Amino acid sequence: MGRSPCCEKAHTNKGAWTKEEDDRLIAYIRAHGEGCWRSLPKAAGLLRCGKSCRLRWINYLRPDLKRGNFSEEEDELIIKFHSLLGNKWSLIAGRLPGRTDNEIKNYWNTHIRRKLLSRGIDPTTHRPINEPAQETTTISFVAANTVKEEEEHKITAGISNKEEIIPDLNLELRISPPCQQPQTEPLKTGGRICTVCFACRENQCSCVINGSSSSNGGYDLLRLKAGVSEYRSLEMK
DNA sequence: AAGCAGCGCAACCGCCATTGA
């Protein structure tokens, strides 16, 4: 069974928006706010799909959009965030006031990728292009009681035992608000939660987080200077 | 001036997540 279309396509305009359509959309949202996108086009008298209206508003018409060229500082921020988050454009956009995910995505694909390549950096991995591939150990997450089966399978399948099997290891990434004080709880190694400082690589780090960077000026949105990633704070949309 | 290629960006498409009945 196919998925139902997001809107009635027979009577909707496509392609570039006209000034009149923009004006209608702006006027409607000013009067009624961002409500139900599905019903908005009809209510606003637009022959557009709700999705299209949402995209137009978010990416182009919203009054708080910055637009214009990206600054060098924004460039570096995008690169840093991308190295941490990958292609999570909406999360990256949430860290750059006045910028949209679409804008950042386009900018990345047209400018930053090239910029990184010219620096000899792989834009996907953020590693030097000529750097030899790192030796990696493949870890199989196999429940303890299935290890024997796995071993038997490998033998029958002719797979060498180079893979390291770690039973029942849960590496759940904890998303938590920025910590206000140094961690005092020990790492729950056999359990579920790991908080690791990226700067000192220790479980109970003593890095000073709050107040350490504010006097330096500039951004420290991901606490990059302190070397600590706080993932929940990324999800600000 | 015309033709072409490359680039930048707005918009679309399809999928996944969330929500509510």
Add this chain to the structure above:
DNA sequence: TTCAATGGCGGTTGCGCTGCT
């Protein structure tokens, strides 16, 4: 619990602009 409706996201496309030959 299921399922349809809706919102949101990332990948991709297509068109207009610009620079080069």
